[in-house]
Amino acid sequence: MRKTSRKLRLLAGGGTAALIAAGLSACGSTTTTSAASHAPITIGVSVSLTGDFSAEGKALEQGYNLWAADVNSHGGILGRKVQFKYLNDNSSTTQVATNYQDLITRDKVNIVFGPFSSLLTIPALTITDRYGYAFEAPAGGGPAVFAEKSPDFVFVQPTTVVNTMVSAAEWLASLPKSERPKTAAYAADQGPFNEPEIQKVESILQAHGIKTVYSKIYPAETTDYLPIALGIIHSKAQAVLLGTHVPSATAFVQAFVQQHYNPKALVFTSGPQSGTQFLNGIGGTRFANGLMVPAGWWYGASTYQNQQFVSQYLKKYGGTASEIPTTAAEAYSVGQVFQEAADHMHSINNAKLIKALHTYQFKTIQGPMKFNSIGAPNGQSFVLQWVGSKLEPVYPKTYAEAKPLFPKPNWP
Secondary structure (H helix, E strand, O other): OOOOOHHHHOOOOOOOHHHHHHHOOOOOOOOOOHHHHOOOEEEEEEEOOOOOOHHHHHHHHHHHHHHHHHHHHOOOEOOEOEEEEEEEOOOOHHHHHHHHHHHHHHOOOOEEEOOOOHHHHHHHHHHHHHHOOOEEEOOOOOHHHHOOOOOOEEEOOOOOHHHHOHHHHHHHHHOOOOOOOOEEEEEEEOOOOHHHHHHHHHHHHHHOOOEEEEEEEEOOOOOOOHHHHHHHHHHOOOEEEEEOOHHHHHHHHHHHHHOOOOOOEEEEOOOOOOOHHHHHHHOOHHHHOOOEEEEOOOOOOOOOOHHHHHHHHHHHHOOOHHHOOHHHHHHHHHHHHHHHHHHHHOOOOHHHHHHHHOOOOEOOOOOOEOEOOOOOEOOOOEEEEEEOOEEEEEEOOOOOOOOOOOOOOOOO
16 A cells, blocks of 8 residues: 555443342443453444445444454453444334344343444434443434434544535535536435435535536435436536435446436545445446545545554455445444543443543544534544545545546546
8 A cells, every 4th residue: 555645644349140230231330240350341233234224234344343353352441352242223213223222131231332324323322322321323423313412422433424525515616616517416315314414515515606406305215216317317417416325326326327427526425435335336446436425534544543454454354445435444433432431431331431432532543533512523524536446535635645536537
């Protein structure tokens, strides 16, 4: 891997059964028994192994497992190894709540980590709040999540969801007026994640004189994206900004390629950064060339333990650094934050962890993070673009490793 620029470096007791049971209670406290003090720390996660978020769920599991393997190879946390208990939620809002209820009350896990998406995070929060569990989320930073004002929650990404696409909007608005797209099309699935991102970016670009010629918020259960894609194509928009997950992003690219539709800019909230799941679906990196996506992590950054993470990921799962899904990096970051919080408090007691999460600044592979009283982070995103066969930061200049490809190259 080539050397990273200086810019990216800147991102830079008793033995009774009752006491044992109390130690594994909802507060997740460490027991005082000798046996329990050396027992593994069990972390429960509801993960989408099937359903709409299965691609992201697989990446989430990869990131969590890589972090666990790394921390266990160094002696664990507070002298205890960590182990995961996963339950499949099938990308269902009802199942995710059931899963966290079971993880806490039936399986008596010490700690819980978050699932993928704001849609699943909200019902999960109702359970973790009830039992006073610290809740670190690798995804799920939509406005509706923060509206819950949970004192137990932190969103382990550099910025909140609603602000993630702002960097892409600022890039388009910064273009010379003679080059700036004159028209734009927008589409997103209804829900707490993609919908607010796309609505905000549309308002920003309208304020800069870019006319909206197509705008569509479609039901979250949509599986046929062709009619929406055709609506965008018929609008002849010069810029297209889409609120997507891997299946929808893949479907839109396939339709645009088939119809030979080449907007000057094509930006997704999610998909192009999802590694082989996305690339295999669209036909490889040659069809990804020029696609853009905002992100808070990049494989080449010299952030804390990032090169270690990249090396471990490639060794275990193969592929190239450009194909590492950002969701895996976000999950790994959750583990880093938990480990640092436990070290600060010398405890895995959930009440103490919650205090630590809202007090300290944490080092992660996504850069340093600090969270406010409702768990919102204080950083910013940047724009990634597929440039040839590599996914590179292209905006803003303080993060850029390559010049943006604009207009987007035509499909091969």
